[in-house]
Amino acid sequence: MTHTGESCCPNAERVLDNLSTTVLVFDAEFRLIFINQAGEVMLAHSARHTCGRLIHELVVNAETLVEHLAGAFTTQQVISKRGCQLQLPDAPDLRVNCTFTPVVEGGEVTTVQVELRQIDHQLRVEQEELLITQQEATRALVRGLAHEIKNPLGGLRGAAQLLEREITDDALKEYTRIIIGEADRLQGLMNRMLGPNNLPEMRAVNIHEVLERVRELVQAEAGDSLQILQDYDPSLPSLYADPDLLTQAILNIVRNASQALAGRGEILLRTRIRRNTNIGTRKHRLIARIEITDNGPGIEEGLRRKIFYPMVTNRSDGTGLGLSIAQALVSRHHGLIECASQPGETTFTILLPLEEMNAAQ
Numbered sequence: 001m002t003h004t005g006e007s008c009c010p011n012a013e014r015v016l017d018n019l020s021t022t023v024l025v026f027d028a029e030f031r032l033i034f035i036n037q038a039g040e041v042m043l044a045h046s047a048r049h050t051c052g053r054l055i056h057e058l059v060v061n062a063e064t065l066v067e068h069l070a071g072a073f074t075t076q077q078v079i080s081k082r083g084c085q086l087q088l089p090d091a092p093d094l095r096v097n098c099t100f101t102p103v104v105e106g107g108e109v110t111t112v113q114v115e116l117r118q119i120d121h122q123l124r125v126e127q128e129e130l131l132i133t134q135q136e137a138t139r140a141l142v143r144g145l146a147h148e149i150k151n152p153l154g155g156l157r158g159a160a161q162l163l164e165r166e167i168t169d170d171a172l173k174e175y176t177r178i179i180i181g182e183a184d185r186l187q188g189l190m191n192r193m194l195g196p197n198n199l200p201e202m203r204a205v206n207i208h209e210v211l212e213r214v215r216e217l218v219q220a221e222a223g224d225s226l227q228i229l230q231d232y233d234p235s236l237p238s239l240y241a242d243p244d245l246l247t248q249a250i251l252n253i254v255r256n257a258s259q260a261l262a263g264r265g266e267i268l269l270r271t272r273i274r275r276n277t278n279i280g281t282r283k284h285r286l287i288a289r290i291e292i293t294d295n296g297p298g299i300e301e302g303l304r305r306k307i308f309y310p311m312v313t314n315r316s317d318g319t320g321l322g323l324s325i326a327q328a329l330v331s332r333h334h335g336l337i338e339c340a341s342q343p344g345e346t347t348f349t350i351l352l353p354l355e356e357m358n359a360a361q
């Protein structure tokens, strides 16, 4: 059933605020008289700051929007435009699909309702969702394989130990030692591939304490030629998380950065809060952004698309498991790790929901 009229929907404003589409309403002078929460995020200003302002004050290149607004007022027709480029004074440029709907009262258009849907945002959501699904499938495959290999490996090692006890010739014992040594190495690898199997111990965690622990560890490993800088947002609230798992995930990323810099260069650890932001298709009211940026050589595009999959490495002594484990650990907190890279600037961004106090598993 469709409800119409104000009396049927006293929470209409709340409904508009829950939309991920921006809704703006302009009067006949092209003055903003309503903006929903998605609009506040898009324009990077509150309703208090934007309502009452002319469209020219809100959008730098307002000409196209003005033309369609005027069209909707005069023709009384709904107008849709795809792929409009918007330049905003205090937010990054956007590409949006727009719909202009005239609101007619007493035969006249009193206001025009404008809906803006961000195209890049939609693409990003789809890409993230694909990434999450693909990586979950790979992780399940790898864990299954690791399980299958671990059991016979135990048998193999046990048999080699028994054999070693029976052998008296020291030269032959060397062979059994090799079997045992290699079995142990493989066992270690399989354990890493399986990842931590205890249930996470969730509690309130100050992410800055976790970052500081990682910073001290990597600094001690790398020495003074590596500079690790901090840019923390002190207003970031506590996360509900397993601190050891988060430490492991962040350590894997910061260690990679230090290795890429060969111990000489700069790493920046940055934290920020974001409102009404998606992680995959799920929209969160509040999320923490943890960025780890290094000024190393970067990751070339072909490799970058694969780095979160297990066994992908370009280091001779790497197992290629660090990032896939980090992604698995963050995903246990309903978060996601993204990567952007160009020569001289590589950033790994960890997105973690802040509001899900009891949801991690």
Ligand SMILES: Nc1ncnc2c1ncn2[C@@H]1O[C@H](COP(=O)(O)OP(=O)(O)OP(=O)(O)O)[C@@H](O)[C@H]1O
Residues within 6 Å of the ligand: 252, 256, 257, 260, 294, 296, 297, 298, 299, 307, 312, 313, 314, 315, 317, 318, 319, 320, 321, 322, 323, 324, 346
């Ligand atoms: N900050 C970075 N700069 C440049 N390349 C990176 C960076 N982080 C990761 N990489 C690339 O991604 C690959 C995969 O990283 P990952 O941590 O998964 O495995 P690894 O470091 O090779 O091995 P492991 O962590 O298991 O010892 C690395 O081999 C490296 O090529």
Ligand SMILES: [Mg+2]
Residues within 6 Å of the ligand: 252, 255, 256, 318, 321, 322, 323
């Ligand atoms: Mg690594």
